Amino acid sequence: MRYYCPRCWKDFSKDHDICPHCGLNIKDFWAKKDRVEKLIIALNHPEGSTRLRAAWLLGKEKDKRALPYLIEACNREDDLYLIRECIKAIGSIGGDEAKKFLLKMRDHPASMIKDEVEIALSNLRD
Numbered sequence: 001m002r003y004y005c006p007r008c009w010k011d012f013s014k015d016h017d018i019c020p021h022c023g024l025n026i027k028d029f030w031a032k033k034d035r036v037e038k039l040i041i042a043l044n045h046p047e048g049s050t051r052l053r054a055a056w057l058l059g060k061e062k063d064k065r066a067l068p069y070l071i072e073a074c075n076r077e078d079d080l081y082l083i084r085e086c087i088k089a090i091g092s093i094g095g096d097e098a099k100k101f102l103l104k105m106r107d108h109p110a111s112m113i114k115d116e117v118e119i120a121l122s123n124l125r126d
Ligand SMILES: [Zn+2]
Pocket: 005, 006, 007, 008, 009, 010, 019, 020, 021, 022, 023, 024
């Protein structure tokens, strides 16, 4: 089990209240965040599996606050599975901004992404 500082992303073998690297009060930092805010932060986690899970959970939360962060993650990530999970989440949040982004993603070079974009867009139309 590794612990991470949510600001500098240094990892530790034990759970610290205060980050020994950047001095952030980690305990306090998380206490002030709601579930969606925590998941948004986890989109920047150094472990891909955690980012993937955060994207999936944000799709279930359907909270519009997550939308710009999911879009940013799509633009930044190289991992197609992660991009696909973000696309799904963006589709389930929906709205004009989501639709605009999904239309742009229609030309993505990977068919795995293009297929998911088409599914997301057809769900938006329902
Ligand atoms: Zn830190």
